[in-house]
Amino acid sequence: GQSLEQPSEVTAVEGAIVQINCTYQTSGFYGLSWYQQHDGGAPTFLSYNALDGLEETGRFSSFLSRSDSYGYLLLQELQMKDSASYFCAVRVNNDMRFGAGTRLTVKP
Amino acid sequence: EAGVAQSPRYKIIEKRQSVAFWCNPISGHATLYWYQQILGQGPKLLIQFQNNGVVDDSQLPKDRFSAERLKGVDSTLKIQPAKLEDSAVYLCASSLIGGSYGYTFGSGTRLTVV
Numbered sequence: 001g002q003s004l005e006q007p008s009e010v011t012a013v014e015g016a017i018v019q020i021n022c023t024y025q026t027s028g029f030y031g032l033s034w035y036q037q038h039d040g041g042a043p044t045f046l047s048y049n050a051l052d053g054l055e056e057t058g059r060f061s062s063f064l065s066r067s068d069s070y071g072y073l074l075l076q077e078l079q080m081k082d083s084a085s086y087f088c089a090v091r092v093n094n095d096m097r098f099g100a101g102t103r104l105t106v107k108p
Numbered sequence: 109e110a111g112v113a114q115s116p117r118y119k120i121i122e123k124r125q126s127v128a129f130w131c132n133p134i135s136g137h138a139t140l141y142w143y144q145q146i147l148g149q150g151p152k153l154l155i156q157f158q159n160n161g162v163v164d165d166s167q168l169p170k171d172r173f174s175a176e177r178l179k180g181v182d183s184t185l186k187i188q189p190a191k192l193e194d195s196a197v198y199l200c201a202s203s204l205i206g207g208s209y210g211y212t213f214g215s216g217t218r219l220t221v222v
């Protein structure tokens with residue numbers, strides 16, 4: 001089977017940097033994805049790491065270490081609109097399995 | 109491009125009743141997924157279609173849930189009979205091919221079973 005662990009809640013202030021960690025145990029690992037979901041909204045794809053290292057997309061970066069079964073999402077220059085739930089997800093064979101999510105609250 | 113369309117947006121039913129949800133994926137997307145998201149949890153895959161064939165339905169409670177994608181385009185997910193624990197948001201997602209890492213999700217159907 002597979003399991004993903006991420007913190008349930010994170011709080012940060014506007015303009016700060018926050019890191020959301022994700023550790024996973026799975027067989028047949030192909031890559032780690034990150035999704036953002038605002039309350040009542042649909043999950044939205046943010047980033048994907050298939051290989052070790054850092055991927056940067058604007059204010060968001062994602063990191064993967066396959067040897068440590070670990071990844072993180074880094075959000076810089078936090079804005080109020082970044083308040084949402086963030087899910088890591090592993091691609092196993094042809095589908096995606098999601099973690100329980102981290103609820104990020106950005107305070108002024 | 110138009111997104112993934114789902115209907116209805118909300119549904120309230122009594123336990124033991126039946127309910128159906130509809131999804132129209134992004135045009136040209138061969139792969140369609142149904143996920144169940146219980147409040148406070150991550151989405152859980154119920155079933156994956158590749159065109160009109162089932163790729164993975166290992167987590168679908170087949171005694172009460174069924175899904176079809178007859179023409180390889182839109183899809184219907186049915187629950188019959190519903191239980192209280194089926195209260196959740198049912199999300200449909202699509203991707204161009206199986207194994208893609210960036211799914212496009214619909215807004216979901218929020219089901220409340222009372």
